Amino acid sequence: MSTNKQLALVIDLNVCVGCHACVTSCKEWNTSGSAGPLTDLNAYSANPSGTFFNRVQTYEAGIFPNTQTVHFPKSCLHCEDPPCVPVCPTGASYKRAEDGIVLVDYDKCIGCSYCSWACPYGARELDEERQVMTKCTLCVDRIYSETLPESERKPACVLACPTSARIFGDVHDPESDASMAIEERRGYQLMPEWETQPANHYLPRSIMETIEAAKKEL
């Protein structure tokens, strides 16, 4: 691990209730910013569709009666080795050296979609109206803002979460809340088989481990 800063989210699957508050607050903040809107298609008719940086999905696991419903927020994971960055032909996709955030320069993007092919997580969405690739910015325009009170300099999704399922911090700093949560609660990365080293981590459901352990005892 490098000693540079790597900002990331740590998502606690134990407490996410699937309310989509992170989705709507993300959309609200990022569609209103200077970087341009996240446009919606057919917003008030059949098959509404639009650009979002963050989605909450739902999964089930287990066999009755030991089943679990898991709400699973998914946004850009800000990989330490992001496969989407080197493939970009214009240099519009880049990873910031100072804090590890993966960003798109909308003024350089030609809308070829190649970076989205090179992301195994489906974290990038081409904005249909603006025809540029968009993705989670970790609210880069919030977290360093000097006009916001110190306590609000966090990604919009983190502030909106009613159950504090989202922890924001530097995963390279062993003292940060994020690193400590990963360390203490066995935070894991998505699709480790592709060696992208996502910076975002997920905290596993402890109830599932309890069930698995109980099974072994039987």
Added chain:
Amino acid sequence: MRPQYSIIFLTTMIGMAQGLLFSVSILNFRTDAISPDFLSSVIFPIAIILLIGGLVASFFHLGHPERAWRSAMMWRTSWLSREVIALPLVILLALIGLYFSLNDHTPQWLWISLMISCLILWICTAKIYQCIRFIQEWSHPTTLLNFFLLGLASGWLLLTALVNLFKQSIPSANNTFLIIVSLLMTFCAFNLKLWIWNRNRGLKPKSNLASATGIKGQNIRQTSMGLMGGSFNTREFFHHQTDRVIANIRKIILLCAYIVPMILLAFSIGSVLPKIYLCLAVIIQFIGLICERWLFFAEANHPQNLYYQRVS
């Protein structure tokens, strides 16, 4: 993946042009085997039209075509960027070839540079797809070999047809030789395609819902993808066709790209009017190649689809 016609036309048209230029370079680089008149009035103009046609088609793929010049910037890391440089280079060399052939002699260095630049362009084009490690259908050296063999076979077939159509004779390569080489190339490409399809059938996806979500427990299934009206993720990464359509396209590919052209080539040997068979073979094979490229995209399974399985 969702097949996009801009990329399908780009890769098939420039592949054919590269094959044509490569074939002419092989025949011509020792001595001027093909007459300069034929080169300047037929071969180079057709190659240039195909290359520029492909280049124009590629612009329809972009959300911001007016910024396309920027795509040559990241040649250090991006194969797409390298292709953006290699394609105009081939066009430039073909234009130089046109200039020289108008002046009756094309120097050896030009044929060698044409061969090398065509090879580089094949590598760049194929590597765009091959370098995406988690699309397992693409991430294999046969992706490059398939682009190369199909481009070469279609280009050589086009050369054979043009030689017959314009009643040319090449001293070092008579008509039967051209046709037999064409047959052999198509046969090799045919076998490679069968091998690739066989490999694709046997592929075990490295990612699954357990690795994609990290959820512990058996029988993981999605109950909601988090959206109901579709999104970029549901549009871009799937071909949106039924299995039956895919099976039919597979049959069209086998017939049009390989089997029918091979039969027509075989019939053209010793026939009274070989040019009719050969021109028909070129047209049918090109239709087959478009279908082949369509399926190349359609049969690529992207792991992001694991996250988009059920609306609710």
